[in-house]
Amino acid sequence: MSKIMHRLENLTTEENLSQDEVDQLHQFLNLLVDLDIIEPEPTIAKEIEKEDEFPIEVGLHLEQLPSFSMQINFPLPPPPLETSIETNETQFQQLQQLLMGAELRILNDLIAGSRQQVLRLEHQIYDPQELSELLLPRIGELLAQKVAHSKEEMIEAIAPIIDQIIQSRTQQNRQSMGNALASSISPAIAQQVALNSEELSDAIAPTMGQAIKKQIFLEQDAMVDALYPIIGNTVGKYMGATLDAINEKIEQTLSVEGITRKIRAKMQGVSEAELIIREVMPSQVQAIFLIHKASGLVIAEVQHPEQHLESDMLAGMLTAIRGFVNDCISQSGDLPLELDSIDYGTSKIVLEVAGYCYLATVVKGEPSAAFIKMMQSTLRHLVCQYDPLLHHFDGNSATLPEDIQKALEILRDSGESAAEKGGKPSALFFCGLAIVGLMAVPWSIFQYLGFRQQQAESAAVAALYAAPQLSIYNLQVEAKQDYLSLSGRVPNGLLRQKAEQVVAVALPKWQVKNEIVAVEVPADPVLAAAEVQRVTRVLNRLEGVAIATRYHHGKVWIEGTISPLIEASHIPQSFAQIPGVLSTLSTVQVQPLRIEVRFYFEPDVSSLHPSDRGYKLQQVINFLNHYPRQSLKIIGYSNSPTREPGSEQIALDRAHALKQALTERGIDPSRLQIQGSTDLPPGVDSTQPNWLSRCVIVEPTAP
Amino acid sequence: MSADTPLHHVCDCQKICLIGDFGVGKTSLINRFVDRQFSDQYLSTVGVKISRKLIEVEKAGTPTVFQLLIWDIEGSTKFKTIAPTYLQGAKGAIVVADVTRPETLEHLAEHIERFTNLNPQGVFVIALNKSDLIDPEQLDVLLKASQNYPLSVLSIYSTSAKTGIHVDQLFQTLAKHL
Ligand SMILES: Nc1nc2c(ncn2[C@@H]2O[C@H](COP(=O)(O)OP(=O)(O)OP(=O)(O)O)[C@@H](O)[C@H]2O)c(=O)[nH]1
Ligand SMILES: [Mg+2]
Numbered sequence: 069m070s071k072i073m074h075r076l077e078n079l080t081t082e083e084n085l086s087q088d089e090v091d092q093l094h095q096f097l098n099l100l101v102d103l104d105i106i107e108p109e110p111t112i113a114k115e116i117e118k119e120d121e122f123p124i125e126v127g128l129h130l131e132q133l134p135s136f137s138m139q140i141n142f143p144l145p146p147p148p149l150e151t152s153i154e155t156n157e158t159q160f161q162q163l164q165q166l167l168m169g170a171e172l173r174i175l176n177d178l179i180a181g182s183r184q185q186v187l188r189l190e191h192q193i194y195d196p197q198e199l200s201e202l203l204l205p206r207i208g209e210l211l212a213q214k215v216a217h218s219k220e221e222m223i224e225a226i227a228p229i230i231d232q233i234i235q236s237r238t239q240q241n242r243q244s245m246g247n248a249l250a251s252s253i254s255p256a257i258a259q260q261v262a263l264n265s266e267e268l269s270d271a272i273a274p275t276m277g278q279a280i281k282k283q284i285f286l287e288q289d290a291m292v293d294a295l296y297p298i299i300g301n302t303v304g305k306y307m308g309a310t311l312d313a314i315n316e317k318i319e320q321t322l323s324v325e326g327i328t329r330k331i332r333a334k335m336q337g338v339s340e341a342e343l344i345i346r347e348v349m350p351s352q353v354q355a356i357f358l359i360h361k362a363s364g365l366v367i368a369e370v371q372h373p374e375q376h377l378e379s380d381m382l383a384g385m386l387t388a389i390r391g392f393v394n395d396c397i398s399q400s401g402d403l404p405l406e407l408d409s410i411d412y413g414t415s416k417i418v419l420e421v422a423g424y425c426y427l428a429t430v431v432k433g434e435p436s437a438a439f440i441k442m443m444q445s446t447l448r449h450l451v452c453q454y455d456p457l458l459h460h461f462d463g464n465s466a467t468l469p470e471d472i473q474k475a476l477e478i479l480r481d482s483g484e485s486a487a488e489k490g491g492k493p494s495a496l497f498f499c500g501l502a503i504v505g506l507m508a509v510p511w512s513i514f515q516y517l518g519f520r521q522q523q524a525e526s527a528a529v530a531a532l533y534a535a536p537q538l539s540i541y542n543l544q545v546e547a548k549q550d551y552l553s554l555s556g557r558v559p560n561g562l563l564r565q566k567a568e569q570v571v572a573v574a575l576p577k578w579q580v581k582n583e584i585v586a587v588e589v590p591a592d593p594v595l596a597a598a599e600v601q602r603v604t605r606v607l608n609r610l611e612g613v614a615i616a617t618r619y620h621h622g623k624v625w626i627e628g629t630i631s632p633l634i635e636a637s638h639i640p641q642s643f644a645q646i647p648g649v650l651s652t653l654s655t656v657q658v659q660p661l662r663i664e665v666r667f668y669f670e671p672d673v674s675s676l677h678p679s680d681r682g683y684k685l686q687q688v689i690n691f692l693n694h695y696p697r698q699s700l701k702i703i704g705y706s707n708s709p710t711r712e713p714g715s716e717q718i719a720l721d722r723a724h725a726l727k728q729a730l731t732e733r734g735i736d737p738s739r740l741q742i743q744g745s746t747d748l749p750p751g752v753d754s755t756q757p758n759w760l761s762r763c764v765i766v767e768p769t770a771p
Numbered sequence: 772m773s774a775d776t777p778l779h780h781v782c783d784c785q786k787i788c789l790i791g792d793f794g795v796g797k798t799s800l801i802n803r804f805v806d807r808q809f810s811d812q813y814l815s816t817v818g819v820k821i822s823r824k825l826i827e828v829e830k831a832g833t834p835t836v837f838q839l840l841i842w843d844i845e846g847s848t849k850f851k852t853i854a855p856t857y858l859q860g861a862k863g864a865i866v867v868a869d870v871t872r873p874e875t876l877e878h879l880a881e882h883i884e885r886f887t888n889l890n891p892q893g894v895f896v897i898a899l900n901k902s903d904l905i906d907p908e909q910l911d912v913l914l915k916a917s918q919n920y921p922l923s924v925l926s927i928y929s930t931s932a933k934t935g936i937h938v939d940q941l942f943q944t945l946a947k948h949l
Contacts (some may be wrong), residue, residue, distance in 0.1 A: 114834065272816070277919065361860075363786045363859065363860020363861065365784045365840070380821075380823055384819075384821035385819075387856075390857070392858025395855070464783040682922055682925060685922055
């Protein structure tokens with residue numbers, strides 16, 4: 069700056085400027101200084117610096133003119149200078165004029181041009197159409213950048229309008245919106261189910277019913293397929309719950325069929341609904357098992373020839389389930405709950421328990437009440453007749469009397485015949501009814517009586533058939549209004565009496581009129597001989613019986629052995645009942661029970677050999693447990709040829725050792741009697757090795 | 772029995788049980804004996820599972836054949852003992868312990884006692900199972916240490932359902948004494 073001043077000074081002197089011109093120049097210089105365009109002379113500058121605590125800055129950035137950011141800064145209130153802004157401005161304009169009159173015009177044009185541009189830009193920004201056109205090519209990039217940069221901000225920004233966006237888009241084009249969302253819908257629902265399934269169910273529940281209805285309407289088969297696996301179980305429960313409802317409905321329907329059914333239901337004492345179900349589903353007995361209650365072993369069975377069931381496994385599992393119900397479901401204190409039936413598909417396993425066994429019947433369809441009664445009476449009969457045998461059933465069904473098997477067969481047949489009889493009369497009945505509608509009442513009474521009679525008849529026949537002595541005679545039972553009439557022929561009065569008794573026990577509510585004739589049939593020797601053989605076989609099947617018989621001219625010779633547990637007089641009695649047998653001659657011997665176990669000892673030792681404490685000892689215990697009324701004589705032997713003193717004591721000690729061992733295993737000592745002997749044990753002679761005579765033997769004795 | 776009822780059940784059946792703590796290998800022993808199979812998977816038995824096998828043993832010199840009904844009973848735990856009804860009517864039991872879990876060996880006597888209370892004539896064989904998992908010396912020590920069992924215990928075997936060792940003997944011995 070000072071250089072300029074100098075040059076100005078110099079100019080005045082060197083170039084001879086007029087005073088006017090110099091003044092003008094000075095003015096200009098001052099102005100420049102004032103405007104801070106140049107620096108004043110050092111002295112002046114100092115002066116100004118002192119006062120000038122609030123300098124005015126006027127930055128005129130000429131080079132930036134084309135841009136629209138012209139800045140004029142007034143950082144603080146204007147300073148108390150002698151030059152005001154207005155003067156400044158006029159001076160400024162003067163200066164401009166002075167300096168660049170021509171350029172200024174160009175400049176102005178430029179500014180006007182840029183203003184135009186600015187306006188256009190503004191227009192572009194504020195007019196959405198224009199803006200979107202402007203931004204469109206870049207928007208993706210921009211958004212991506214923004215998202216990468218600060219996601220939250222972006223979310224915050226969009227959140228308030230996102231629903232509107234979706235809504236309006238959906239209005240515009242549902243299809244494409246659907247396409248876009250489709251793939252994410254199911255994961256979204258899954259997620260919601262995981263997070264808060266209740267909320268979701270609340271949301272869906274109200275329309276669920278309708279939705280299902282609609283779907284059924286649209287595509288019934290698919291719906292059935294989908295629901296089938298769970299429906300089976302549900303229907304059972306549903307049926308139970310709606311039986312009442314069905315009944316109510318029927319109450320109001322006054323069809324002929326409805327009325328007759330109603331009457332029948334009243335008569336038979338079952339609900340109409342049950343009758344309807346029975347009409348639709350005739351039952352069929354598929355298998356009957358008699359099962360040992362404790363072990364689950366099959367005692368006897370009858371099965372449908374085509375659909376053979378795995379009886380052993382079935383019986384075992386049934387027993388386990390029964391046990392489970394008894395043990396775990398029953399409340400303590402109450403009577404144990406019984407498992408009555410197991411339903412599966414359209415079949416059912418009906419259980420009847422008594423004594424040491426239970427009957428399990430597999431029935432297809434709904435078993436009739438009559439059949440269940442039959443089951444009960446069959447089981448009662450079996451239990452009364454064979455209880456001890458059933459109790460001690462040890463898994464071998466060949467040891468049991470054939471009657472048990474027979475009884476099951478009769479039961480099955482009765483089940484089948486009931487099903488057959490059930491169908492026909494009711495069809496007949498309906499015909500009759502259609503013709504004479506008003507006669508419904510007497511007819512149905514007849515029908516009811518017929519049903520009740522049928523039931524009684526088959527029960528009585530079953531009972532007679534199941535009684536061993538009577539099963540071979542063809543006895544008829546006819547149920548009349550209020551009594552049962554028995555007819556047929558038996559060879560003696562005893563059997564006649566027996567038949568009446570059997571029926572009376574099986575059907576305690578019925579009067580029995582005994583029209584059976586006891587005929588003294590002239591003995592048919594062939595029949596009698598066959599019968600003798602049959603009875604012999606039956607008796608031999610009993611445990612402990614081994615007999616042989618011969619029949620000749622009305623006389624039976626019996627020989628053989630029986631165990632002491634069997635009443636010896638029963639044997640000849642059984643034969644005496646056979647028609648054609650006039651007398652019996654028995655040489656049957658009671659064979660003592662035996663246990664073929666011997667315990668051997670070392671010389672001079674009286675304690676049991678450790679190895680004998682296992683299996684051998686167990687055999688003795690098994691025997692005692694099997695025959696709880698038997699006692700044992702335990703005889704110790706210590707034979708010495710020289711008759712040493714003390715050997716008697718050793719013999720006794722040996723017997724005592726066994727008694728001790730048995731007592732330790734829980735045998736009542738009062739059943740054990742000991743004895744010592746220095747003789748040779750039975751079956752051993754002095755030529756045999758010595759050790760054979762150092763032993764203890766056991767002999768069963770009656771108590 | 773008679774010819775006209777071919778489906779009539781003629782069977783000599785015997786029920787036995789497998790008892791012991793959970794996870795000792797009862798189910799595995801049965802699978803080995805009946806199906807000749809073994810699986811490393813552990814599927815705990817719930818309730819009972821019944822298997823059967825026709826078995827031939829020599830009883831008093833004569834060979835006899837009968838059906839063995841094998842009840843695989845769920846293992847007992849600290850909180851749950853075996854339901855007594857499952858044990859009823861069994862002639863014998865195989866009592867199983869796991870040689871790698873000493874507490875299962877200690878519980879053997881309890882299992883025997885519980886079974887005997889229900890079936891006084893019951894006989895037992897003991898299976899010290901998973902013998903493939905420990906070395907033979909250790910096994911010897913275990914076998915020697917476990918001798919104080921009641922007389923109804925016919926025999927003690929170290930078995931492995933995995934290798935099959937002594938599994939057949941286990942069942943045969945019990946079957947023979949039923
Ligand atoms: N290494 C080996 N593993 C065995 C053996 N026996 C069983 N296991 C394994 O032990 C686990 C339990 O066997 P399970 O037979 O199911 O046991 P469990 O006694 O029936 O068990 P619960 O039914 O729960 O009482 C299974 O993973 C078997 O694979 C064996 O002899 N050796
Ligand atoms: Mg198991």
